[in-house]
Amino acid sequence: MSRKRIALLSIGLFFLFSAIFFLWFGLYFVQPADRAGVEQDVLVEDGMSLRNVAVILEEKGIIKNKTFFLLWARLKGYGKRIKYGEYSLSPAMAPVKIFDILTRGIIITHPVTFPEGFSAEQIGETLAQTIKVDKSAFLSLVHDPVILKKYGISGPSIEGYLYPDTYQFRKGQSPESIIDVMVGRFNEVTSSLKERIRKTGMTLEDVVTLASIVEKETGRADERPLIAGVFLNRIKDGMRLDSDPTVIYGIKNFNGNLTKNDLITPTPYNTYVIKGLPPGPISNPGLESISAVLYPVDTDYLYFVSKNDGSHFFSRTLEEHNRNVRTYQKKRGG
Secondary structure (H helix, E strand, O other): OOHHHHHHHHHHHHHHHHHHHHHHHHHHOOOOOOOOOOOEEEEEOOOOOHHHHHHHHHHOOOOOOHHHHHHHHHHHOOOOOOOOEEEEEOOOOOHHHHHHHHHHOOOOEEEEEOOOOOOHHHHHHHHHHHHOOOHHHHHHHHOOHHHHHHHOOOOOOOOOOOOOOEEEEEOOOOHHHHHHHHHHHHHHHHHHHHHHHHHHOOOHHHHHHHHHHHHHHOOOOOOHHHHHHHHHHHHHOOOOOOOHHHHHHOOOOOOOOOOHHHHHOOOOOOOOOOOOOOOOOOOOOOHHHHHHHHOOOOOOOOEEEEOOOOOEEEEOOHHHHHHHHHHHOOOOOO
16 A cells, blocks of 8 residues: 555544544533433532532533543633532533533522521621631621721621621622622612601611610510610610610620629620710611611600510609519529
């Protein structure tokens, strides 16, 4: 056989094998690894390389060949377009479909609920338990002066402005973006109240701080405007608020037992010691508590005490109040 024929035959075989390879390569991306496969959760963490993603997908049986997967991704320029987050992927999906999901960022989100009155500490704990957010990183941002300046908050933290609601967050979502969503929701909910706040003569910070105390004092919607009225009366008369929840907020690692000594120990939040409002909110109030401060009941009550059934007894004089305390409250520990 002449060299020319050998060369032509070699070229022909090269093109034949190339055609077979590219056909096989092309079919790989339109054929699922397992048409009967079930969906699995796959977490693509921030900073994870394309190779890391391919290894995880192959280990889970979602793709058959990580090498082909990586080669196709690089040919198509997908490597830097994959978005991090939690995905629901299945071996029944063709690799081209998987790429489409990863590059479009079609991630799983989780409903995360924060009740009215939750503190930033409780919000951080909930985020850590539900979507694996770093609690310490979240709480450090809550007190970060840069964050406070960003949202125009003059207090010591963004406590009070993390609006209680149900949100859709992704696993591993950044604390910064979570704060942005929650403060954005607060601004959305309170935007229609600006004129009313101006008419009260209070600042937004004053309103939110008092609302946060009202939120912690009662879970009853019908009592909030009345309790707000009592506190506003006390402030007007130059009296201390004498609010247990503020004292508790100022105690580091509170053990659940509020003592007489706690009530006389000075902290910036101890309203048995300081006059007026504490330096900032003690919880994140809902709209009802904020509205209660803006539209309080016109009352001459100056005191209230819990009946231990979720409701309160209100009184006008200290003598009457002390009598009610003896009637309704168990003796505090020393």
